[in-house]
Amino acid sequence: xxxxxxxxxxxxGEISGFTLELLGAAKVLSGEGGGAVTAFIASGPAQALLxxxxxxxxxSAAAADSLAEVLAPAVEAAVAASGADIVLVAQSSLxxxxxxxxxxxxxxxxxxDCTGLAIExxxxxxxxxAYGGNARAEHTWKSGVQIVTVKGKAFDPAQxxxxxxxxxxxxxxxxARIKVLGVSKAVAEGIKLEDAxxxxxxxxGLGDPSxxxxxxxxxxxxxxxxxxxxxxxxxxxxxxxxxxxxxTGKTVSPNLYIAIAISGASQHMAGxxxxxxxxxxxxxxxxxxxxxxxFAIVDDYKKVLPALIAExxxxx
Amino acid sequence: xxxxxxxxxxxxxETPAASFKVDEAAKKVIPAQGIAPVVNPYDPQAxxxxxxxxxxxxxxxxxxxxxxxDTARDAIKHALAMGADEGVLLSDPAFADIDNFQTAxxxxxxxxxxxxxxxxxxxxxxxxxxxxxxxxxxGQILGLPVVTVAKAxxxxxxxxxxxxxxxDGFQSVEAPLPAIVSVSNxxxxxxxxxxxxxxxxxxxxVQVWTAADLGLGAEDLGAANRAMPLEALYVPKVESNVExxxxxxxxxxxxxxxxxxxxxxxx
Numbered sequence: 319x320x321x322x323x324x325x326x327x328x329x330x331g332e333i334s335g336f337t338l339e340l341l342g343a344a345k346v347l348s349g350e351g352g353g354a355v356t357a358f359i360a361s362g363p364a365q366a367l368l369x370x371x372x373x374x375x376x377x378s379a380a381a382a383d384s385l386a387e388v389l390a391p392a393v394e395a396a397v398a399a400s401g402a403d404i405v406l407v408a409q410s411s412l413x414x415x416x417x418x419x420x421x422x423x424x425x426x427x428x429x430x431d432c433t434g435l436a437i438e439x440x441x442x443x444x445x446x447x448a449y450g451g452n453a454r455a456e457h458t459w460k461s462g463v464q465i466v467t468v469k470g471k472a473f474d475p476a477q478x479x480x481x482x483x484x485x486x487x488x489x490x491x492x493x494a495r496i497k498v499l500g501v502s503k504a505v506a507e508g509i510k511l512e513d514a515x516x517x518x519x520x521x522x523g524l525g526d527p528s529x530x531x532x533x534x535x536x537x538x539x540x541x542x543x544x545x546x547x548x549x550x551x552x553x554x555x556x557x558x559x560x561x562x563x564x565x566t567g568k569t570v571s572p573n574l575y576i577a578i579a580i581s582g583a584s585q586h587m588a589g590x591x592x593x594x595x596x597x598x599x600x601x602x603x604x605x606x607x608x609x610x611x612x613f614a615i616v617d618d619y620k621k622v623l624p625a626l627i628a629e630x631x632x633x634x
Numbered sequence: 635x636x637x638x639x640x641x642x643x644x645x646x647x648e649t650p651a652a653s654f655k656v657d658e659a660a661k662k663v664i665p666a667q668g669i670a671p672v673v674n675p676y677d678p679q680a681x682x683x684x685x686x687x688x689x690x691x692x693x694x695x696x697x698x699x700x701x702x703x704d705t706a707r708d709a710i711k712h713a714l715a716m717g718a719d720e721g722v723l724l725s726d727p728a729f730a731d732i733d734n735f736q737t738a739x740x741x742x743x744x745x746x747x748x749x750x751x752x753x754x755x756x757x758x759x760x761x762x763x764x765x766x767x768x769x770x771x772x773g774q775i776l777g778l779p780v781v782t783v784a785k786a787x788x789x790x791x792x793x794x795x796x797x798x799x800x801x802d803g804f805q806s807v808e809a810p811l812p813a814i815v816s817v818s819n820x821x822x823x824x825x826x827x828x829x830x831x832x833x834x835x836x837x838x839x840v841q842v843w844t845a846a847d848l849g850l851g852a853e854d855l856g857a858a859n860r861a862m863p864l865e866a867l868y869v870p871k872v873e874s875n876v877e878x879x880x881x882x883x884x885x886x887x888x889x890x891x892x893x894x895x896x897x898x899x900x901x
Contacts, residue, residue: 457864498806
């Protein structure tokens, strides 16, 4: 049996954007001979999944915000019912737990945070970053169900189509040993980093936490811009960890990424390598970030930024 | 309160990109010359959490486990110097090239051999393969609840309250003990071992257990028995098409960049 089961997630009752990317990836794999696309949703708009390419949607009695230990047996039942041998999970807070849990329950492996997926000889081959983005690793599975979590923004979202198909309830749910006491949202001022069209980011090379004031001013002169930082800058306490871009931070793929005094260590590249256009401002012409840029200024950011802000204001 | 902390030794993640080399045929990283391996950056936070919880409980024992080559003893020594009580090194040539499925299995066996614990702590992921799978894996094998990505942990005699870091906020949960908790960098700075503690650590016991000590045979280990074979490992190529913006002064370069960005409709 072959087939691809997508584990869907919701945000405020709607199918998440990340889930649409999983359906997009599933469609590609299906086209390569991966089999039929099906989906699992704890509870929520199953019809929307049918409209975005799932042929069958499995629903459960579990709440939409259930933890992995509650959902894992339900997903397992959906995998069995669908005959899928590939399970796509988002590299989200839930997916980080659910992917490994499904794999260990089924005594198979899980490839986390995958950026590339392909069907070869009827089986899955998954590509992911390792060693902080310095290396790429490609994995296959020895046997059994092939479980992956998919990196955000790695695949184009599925488009809505005619839809149609079945919604099948799954009865089984797992025991809730872990009790959720409360949830709070991280509060970021202004535009969310992941949604920004332009991201202005600073690194350890700024040498001074007050430089972020200038980065904020630059972002303020641009439309739909947010300020991020490298892990090194966040570790130094110069910028909030929730606004960190990189392997251990946020993944962004804005239209324009302006990297100021960031060398482009693999840790950072992993979070912004998908940006459509990169601009580097760096003293070091050999910095990795300069090499991957569309435009770069090799000079002291302290002298460049005020003039850049003034000129952008002048251009209006 | 008895706590087990699992730590890992990895190649230094601050290794400059230019010094990072891969033997593609062997599918292995070539150790960078003169750059010593380090404790996985998330693991001292797990040790720190263990030490604070032991203090808060008014006593107990913190045991550190590491799976790796003989050099991984240094990762254990680091935790002992922070204040952990005992160490166990899981070392065997048969552990080379195992995947996270096999690693979780070996750690679970070691935890069982130690007689279990009230709480098992690990870093949220290892910064080499960056999968973050092992805490959940060990939990599944031992049948214990797993709470991942903790920024704060409070324990009573029978339960643990954890503040978790989510993608877009925080979640507070409570799990019955024994449990496994993976600790994130948001937990806060781990203590820095002082000279006196480093000297004391030298006297602490580090047992060495082989695969056979854990009841693991050749059929469980080695690259041939990975659940997920590694088909390729390589350094991705970077092609540069950068246009360096010229100008007589930094200010002129800045003005030229602004004009370029406007012409390209990027701003």
